[in-house]
Amino acid sequence: MRRDVVKYDNNVISVLEMGGIFIFFVALLILFFPKDKIEQMVHKETSNYQLSIRYLTNIIHSYPEDTKAKLMLAQLYVKTGQYDQASYLLEGLPLVDEYKKKILYLQLELLKGEYFSSKSTQKSKSMYKDIENVLRKLSVLSNSEYDLERLLVEAKRMNLQFLIVDIEVKMIQKGYYTSEEGYKTLQKAQYLKMDHAVKTILSLSEQFKDDLKWLMVAGTYYENEKKYTQAIEIYEHFLEKNGDKTRKKLIFLKVLSLHSYLHQVNEVQALVHKYESFIYSDDELVKQIIMFYLGQRELDLAKEVSLKWYQLYHTSKE
Numbered sequence: 001m002r003r004d005v006v007k008y009d010n011n012v013i014s015v016l017e018m019g020g021i022f023i024f025f026v027a028l029l030i031l032f033f034p035k036d037k038i039e040q041m042v043h044k045e046t047s048n049y050q051l052s053i054r055y056l057t058n059i060i061h062s063y064p065e066d067t068k069a070k071l072m073l074a075q076l077y078v079k080t081g082q083y084d085q086a087s088y089l090l091e092g093l094p095l096v097d098e099y100k101k102k103i104l105y106l107q108l109e110l111l112k113g114e115y116f117s118s119k120s121t122q123k124s125k126s127m128y129k130d131i132e133n134v135l136r137k138l139s140v141l142s143n144s145e146y147d148l149e150r151l152l153v154e155a156k157r158m159n160l161q162f163l164i165v166d167i168e169v170k171m172i173q174k175g176y177y178t179s180e181e182g183y184k185t186l187q188k189a190q191y192l193k194m195d196h197a198v199k200t201i202l203s204l205s206e207q208f209k210d211d212l213k214w215l216m217v218a219g220t221y222y223e224n225e226k227k228y229t230q231a232i233e234i235y236e237h238f239l240e241k242n243g244d245k246t247r248k249k250l251i252f253l254k255v256l257s258l259h260s261y262l263h264q265v266n267e268v269q270a271l272v273h274k275y276e277s278f279i280y281s282d283d284e285l286v287k288q289i290i291m292f293y294l295g296q297r298e299l300d301l302a303k304e305v306s307l308k309w310y311q312l313y314h315t316s317k318e
Helices: 015-032 035-044 049-062 067-079 083-091 100-117 121-141 145-157 161-173 179-191 195-202 212-224 228-241 245-262 265-274 276-280 283-295 299-317
Strands: none
Touching: 049 067, 067 083, 067 100, 083 100, 100 121, 121 145, 121 161, 145 161, 161 179, 161 195, 179 195, 179 212, 195 212, 212 228, 212 245, 228 245, 245 265, 245 276, 245 283, 265 276, 265 283, 265 299, 276 283, 276 299, 283 299
């Protein structure tokens, strides 16, 4: 009689047993291997995310107050598209100063992942607003050029035009922008009718006082706003910096017109004295000065300029 082959299942291990063995070894690893070292290993892991998730889950089970491990786990959940788990984990984390920015950046990544994978228009609109809110919170906490540039990239990706201007204004305030970049931001703020941003940018004109384009824009803005004193101050600074006679003449006439509107005779006298050679080299400028004095009923001053002009004219002829 042939003996049946006896099959042994001693070597067969169930999934449940495998899980138990894994948890047992993880527990031993946590027990005998420093927790910080494990977290460093997990942080360097770039492919086996599920294994890292198991490690971190067990670390958190053993150390429930380990915020760093929770943040790492939430980041892995976001990377692997497990948005509900990430959201649940982040909701339980307090926004303490040490981890506030990291938590907000994780919330941002979570919201972006949900936003781009969502098929619901209504839900997408809500998440779009949430993304802007998180970015605005981060902009308050960010002061370095690197952090603000990073936020600017995110705002541009989401096409958040108003937020883009607000971040750029902060970069101007911090001195990270050139006058050319500041000018472009000012144009955007004016186009979007962001009056507060425009005023904030122009209040920083001292940073760009040597940029002629900037001075012209700032002066024109104040003139349009009927803030003539500020406009005159900026235009006169332009006169000091600009060597081009044609542009200088146009600005001088603009300044003279504003002084005329404000009936500022003494200020024009000082201006005439300061730019005497420039004025008397141009007949039109002299005529406008004379007309100004006549309009202000300063006949003696008008006569004085006329005589000097006549004398210079005849001297040059000789």
